Amino acid sequence: MSTIRTAYRSAILHSIGDPDKVGMENSYEYFADGAMIIENGIVQGVGNADEILANESSDITVKVYENKLITSGFIDTHVHYPQTGMIASYGEQLLDWLNNYTFPAEGKFDDPEHATKVAEIFLEELMSNGTTTALVFGTVHKASVDSFFTQAELRNLRIICGKVMMDRNAPDFLTDTIESCYEDSKELIERWHHKGRLHYAVTPRFAPTSTPEQLDVAARLLNEYPDLYMHTHLSENLKEIEWVKELFPERTNYLDVYDHHGLLSERSVFAHGIHLCDSECQRLADTGSAVAFCPTSNLFLGSGLLDLPRLEKFGVNVGMGTDVGAGTCFSLLSTMNEAYKVMQLQGQALSPFKSLYLATLGGANALRLEDKIGNLAVGKEADFVVLDLAATPLLKFRMDNSTSLEETLFALMLMGDDRVVCETYVYGENRYSSL
Missing domain, CATH: 3.20.20.140 (Metal-dependent hydrolases)
Known part of the structure; x- marks a missing residue:
């Protein structure tokens, strides 16, 4: 098999644990300017772009996404x-x-x-x-x-x-x-x-x-x-x-x-x-x-x-x-929206980080596939999605007024649907694109 190694540069967010078990601050990784290295369908590295790309050869293909967010499929x-x-x-x-x-x-x-x-x-x-x-x-x-x-x-x-x-x-x-x-x-x-x-x-x-x-x-x-x-x-x-x-x-x-x-x-x-x-x-x-x-x-x-x-x-x-x-x-984004309301009707809270967990790593745990999918950790299969934070004029306006990652993620889940999905990668291959 020929080696195909590609870097994807964007804001990157993925779940690494259940917020109710590991604490909110330990439940995710976020890189405002991140990079993810994919080789033959497998995640080889993820982190801050400057650090990740510094270890790569100068001829690596780098795909850059502006005003986008990469997260796990x-x-x-x-x-x-x-x-x-x-x-x-x-x-x-x-x-x-x-x-x-x-x-x-x-x-x-x-x-x-x-x-x-x-x-x-x-x-x-x-x-x-x-x-x-x-x-x-x-x-x-x-x-x-x-x-x-x-x-x-x-x-x-x-x-x-x-x-x-x-x-x-x-x-x-x-x-x-x-x-x-x-x-x-x-x-x-x-x-x-x-x-x-x-x-x-x-x-x-x-x-x-x-x-x-x-x-x-x-x-x-x-x-x-x-x-x-x-x-x-x-x-x-x-x-x-x-x-x-x-x-x-x-x-x-x-x-x-x-x-x-x-x-x-x-x-x-x-x-x-x-x-x-x-x-x-x-x-x-x-x-x-x-x-x-x-x-x-x-x-x-x-x-x-x-x-x-x-x-x-x-x-x-x-x-x-x-x-x-x-x-x-x-849309699992729309499903997260409804989940938040179900919790609200019972006087319960559902944080955006918990919602992200349920729709990604929590689902992988439920299916006993957490060793293969569910986040962007090194060694996982490269199933990921590129989300457009300015997919609609209202969403862009809302994001321009966001003051924290939690607020950005919550607004994305409450306002997002298939329109925010600009690319979907399956085992490192681009299988859907609206770009």
């Missing part, structure tokens, strides 16, 4: 690619929304051509919003996951996805069987898991749409391939929780359904987790399972407000998710 810990075309579907809460909008939309994904078209749009949207890693729902159709992984591989994104498992309480055109879900999942795992930067997630949609026997099949796959992910939904909506109680009366609570069937582990990610009791929080922490905080969709569907400090008090790992299509955009 965003990590979306829960999102549905088949729901791309139904964002902003009006006026329902979770269960009606699934029946009236989601299931009809997902029924189209038995067509590989349709699946490929949507996958292309979805992945381009991720990159144009600065997202370089995502944990993604497919549909029940094996073809939908094949199409999706094929497109993700072309872009070299670090992507986790899986075929939905759903053998009851759904339309006939979206249900599988015990046998087919096992065989289809196994074939997809053999084809895609650890191929390049791809990973597979065993994906029961949620407890109400899987029989106990299918949940046992999910556990069987996890036992046969110990480094798989497990991705599902948990305690998003009060009516959903009541339904789970009716379907599984022998179980103590919603989480206990998954726990009983052996689906909790360090690679298990549960979307939402809004309405949890203390014992559920403790069990998530004990097993190393993670929760995806999806504020945009929780507000859109009226599901409730996640008590983030309560989860973290128990030691539960938390990442941030857009949850498209109940989430209304692909």
Whole structure:
């Protein structure tokens, strides 16, 4: 392999720890005039530009960004690619929304051509919003996951996805069987898991749409391939929780359904987790399972407000998710905006440095990928985004009046969206540019 060594010079900010654990001042690194050295897709150095570039040969390529901010690529810990075309579907809460909008939309994904078209749009949207890693729902159709992984591989994104498992309480055109879900999942795992930067997630949609026997099949796959992910939904909506109680009366609570069937582990990610009791929080922490905080969709569907400090008090790992299509955009900056408001409505604070952590290094920790992604530390994969601090006239005016890094970052998160993303790099390659 030929050596390709490039320096990127700009203001640089990245998360190096959870502010609630290491303190605000120790949770990030910031270089007002910084430089980052990338060689063959890996970060080789980051720091003050004068110091970093002084050690480089004079013929190194230096790309300079004026009035920009480089940070780590965003990590979306829960999102549905088949729901791309139904964002902003009006006026329902979770269960009606699934029946009236989601299931009809997902029924189209038995067509590989349709699946490929949507996958292309979805992945381009991720990159144009600065997202370089995502944990993604497919549909029940094996073809939908094949199409999706094929497109993700072309872009070299670090992507986790899986075929939905759903053998009851759904339309006939979206249900599988015990046998087919096992065989289809196994074939997809053999084809895609650890191929390049791809990973597979065993994906029961949620407890109400899987029989106990299918949940046992999910556990069987996890036992046969110990480094798989497990991705599902948990305690998003009060009516959903009541339904789970009716379907599984022998179980103590919603989480206990998954726990009983052996689906909790360090690679298990549960979307939402809004309405949890203390014992559920403790069990998530004990097993190393993670929760995806999806504020945009929780507000859109009226599901409730996640008590983030309560989860973290128990030691539960938390990442941030857009949850498209109940989430209304692909932007993790906009998602941070909504997360701040969710905390405000509960009388709680969410600092911009904590938000940055949740959308980058916190997401990497939740996905057990912190050794590879999540910040710009030396040795990490070079997934990063270049943000334009003057993307709109109002944003520029606001930044001109900012007096601190914290104020600048907060304004960027509250006012920023896909318009501020001017370039996205994936493993050191420029995969999106608005310049």
